[in-house]
Amino acid sequence: MNRKVVIVLLVVATLAVAGGLAMFFESMKVDPAKNLDSSKLPTVRVQEVKYSSIESPIIEKGRLLSNLEVNLSSEVAGRIVESGVPLKVGQKFRKGDLLIKIYDKDAKMDLRAQKSRFLNKLAENLPDIKVDYPDNFENWMNFFNSIKLDERIPDLPEVQSTQEKVFMASRNILGEFYAIKSAEVKLEKRKIYAPFDGSFVEVNTQVGSVAGMGSKLAGIIESKNLELQVPVDSEDIKWLRLNDEVEVLDSNGDLLCMGKLVRKSEFVDQGTQSVSVFVKLKNHKVDLYQGQFLTARFNGKQISEAMEIPRTAVFSSNKVYVLENDLMKSRRVNVLKRNENSLIFTGLKEGEILIIEPPVKATENMKVQVR
Structure with a gap:
């Protein structure tokens, strides 16, 4: 009986000592302070909102085409x-x-035959012209003498009266003359x-x-009269004006020559949603070829009281984050112009701290630190 009591007392004592040690070590453990280590907070890049006048260029690639x-x-x-x-x-x-050149020897022979028949008809009617229209006979005689079989037929003498006109028409002189003129035109069309x-x-x-x-x-x-056809986003076409100076760049981005904006299309390409504009090249000193791709740099329009930021700072098309008491707050902005890597906006108060490089998986009220 005494042995059992001793065993029970030893077990209880062992448990008591173990519990005491556990409580002692637990009391020695320090709880980590939540969010006290600033090195674990996400970092952001910020920029103070400040508006100014911005001249934003429009840079697009285009293809050279001949103007003619x-x-x-x-x-x-x-x-x-x-x-x-x-x-x-x-x-x-x-x-x-x-x-x-289209073979024309047979056409030339036919034309000579027509002129020969016409000379024969004139020769038959010259005596009547001399009798009936003596005042105009010399003109008709000079016309007859000036006709050469291998040369263009000269112009008809001016008819001086209605009776003379009727006479020429009734003898078919006018008809055969204009038939010869038509044959001469057709002969010329055999050469381009x-x-x-x-x-x-x-x-x-x-x-x-x-x-x-x-x-x-x-x-x-026409190889020397070239134009650069440039597709411009339909949202940006409003910034371009006719007769604007345009920088034309080669594939390395170096200035090749200057150009002038001469035309803007009045329709949008259904596939690309772009509007084609045409730049006439001036004084280029290197050989250029139709179909070659070049880059056009348009000056665009000066935008007053605006700010330019990276496109990565914007989400949901027109929202940004600002920093308030180390917390991220979303704001809606008014986007004026979108560039390839940046955009121009208004809508925030000057002096606000804009987050231009938010962290991955950014959320409203996320606590961050400035890089």
Whole structure:
């Protein structure tokens, strides 16, 4: 019996000592102070709100196009013969060069035959003209003598009376004269000359092939008169004005030449929601080619009483965070212009502390420290 009591007393004593030790060690443990270690608070970058006048450029890439692009079509049918300028894509030519020639020997012979018949008709009627219209006979005689089979027919003498006009019409002199003029025009259409210095960008025929009436033979461009077509966001088009000076930059961002804004489209591209503007290049000293991509830097419009911040500072399109008593507070702002990496806004009070680099997973009333 005494042995059992001793065992129980030893167990109780052991438990008491263990409990006492546990309480002692627990009392030695220091509770960590919550949020007292500032090194664990998220850090932010801030900037004081201060408004000023801002001139924000608009920088966009565009593609060079020729100001003059012409499709060459045949107005007569016939076989294409050698003209001197090779019918090859990329072939350059000078203004006035013969680009395309359609075989014309048969047309020339037909025209000579028409003039010969016309001379014969005039010769038959000159005696009647001398008798009936002696005051105008010398003019008709000079006209007759000046007609050359290989040259353009000269202008008709001026008819001096109604009776003379009736006489010429009744003998079909007027009809045959204008038939010859029409044949001369058709003969000229067998040769197509270059209207400017340029080059071929498309060729749909070759020497020896037959050109059909109205068929497209080639496409040419004026190589020195270039424009830069630049798509501009529809929201930014309001900042651009005609005749503005524009900086044209190469692929490295270096200034290539100056240009002038000459046209703005009046419609929006459905695919890109952009509006095309056209910049005429001036005094470029390096060779440029149609289809080449360049960068245009527009000055844009000066915006007064505004501030520019990184786009990363804005969330939900038009909200930012400001700092109040080390807590983040959201504010709505009025966005005036969006750039590639920044935006311009108003809507906050000057002097407020704007968070321009908020932490990841930022929330309202989050406690932060300034970097």
